[in-house]
Amino acid sequence: KNQVEQSPQSLIILEGKNCTLQCNYTVSPFSNLRWYKQDTGRGPVSLTIMTFSENTKSNGRYTATLDADTKQSSLHITASQLSDSASYICVVSASGGSYIPTFGRGTSLIVHP
Amino acid sequence: DAGITQSPRHKVTETGTPVTLRCHQTENHRYMYWYRQDPGHGLRLIHYSYGVKDTDKGEVSDGYSVSRSKTEDFLLTLESATSSQTSVYFCAIRSSGGDHYEQYFGPGTRLTVT
Numbered sequence: 001k002n003q004v005e006q007s008p009q010s011l012i013i014l015e016g017k018n019c020t021l022q023c024n025y026t027v028s029p030f031s032n033l034r035w036y037k038q039d040t041g042r043g044p045v046s047l048t049i050m051t052f053s054e055n056t057k058s059n060g061r062y063t064a065t066l067d068a069d070t071k072q073s074s075l076h077i078t079a080s081q082l083s084d085s086a087s088y089i090c091v092v093s094a095s096g097g098s099y100i101p102t103f104g105r106g107t108s109l110i111v112h113p
Numbered sequence: 114d115a116g117i118t119q120s121p122r123h124k125v126t127e128t129g130t131p132v133t134l135r136c137h138q139t140e141n142h143r144y145m146y147w148y149r150q151d152p153g154h155g156l157r158l159i160h161y162s163y164g165v166k167d168t169d170k171g172e173v174s175d176g177y178s179v180s181r182s183k184t185e186d187f188l189l190t191l192e193s194a195t196s197s198q199t200s201v202y203f204c205a206i207r208s209s210g211g212d213h214y215e216q217y218f219g220p221g222t223r224l225t226v227t
Contacts, residue, residue, distance in 0.1 A: 043218030
């Protein structure tokens with residue numbers, strides 16, 4: 001069964017600090033991995049997408065890494081801001097078939113001033 | 114937001130009543146999805162569509178039905194709402210682009226069944 005596990009479940013950091021969120025998956029055959037940011041009361045918004053051949057992707061202060069061998073990904077947030085407070089969701093898709101992605105349960109990040 | 118709207122945005126209904134949620138897209142995408150999001154569960158797929166009149170079940174489809182009579186609209190119906198269906202419902206579309214395809218989400222519908 002395809003699974004995506006995220007850690008930590010929640011995280012509190014001070015404004016200006018860096019943090020790293022983790023994602024482990026067992027989806028096969030692998031097609032792509034996406035990180036989403038979901039603000040409270042809104043739909044998820046894509047931050048990065050990586051395929052098998054890509055091991056790093058950046059979007060401003062967000063940098064995602066992918067190790068397809070160990071089936072792990074991380075999302076690094078640099079110089080956090082209050083607006084980074086949100087849920088971050090890792091989503092992995094298998095190739096072929098009906099394009100049904102597998103969602104992680106998300107990491108809730110709170111940035112305090 | 115890839116031109117996705119959902120209606121209504123909020124709804125309170127009573128147990129046993131039928132409820133229909135609407136998802137509308139303006140960009141002619143073939144794939145559309147309905148998810149529900151609950152604390153501790155993340156996003157779970159209810160039903161999806163891969164074309165007009167072509168739909169299939171997701172992992173939590175019991176108690177839900179869908180219809181897609183035209184490309185731009187994907188309807189989710191709760192035939193007889195139950196309290197366990199209180200949730201936030203998100204519609205999504207899949208863009209084209211091979212392995213770099215994106216999934217864009219609507220703003221969500223908060224449904225409360227009393």
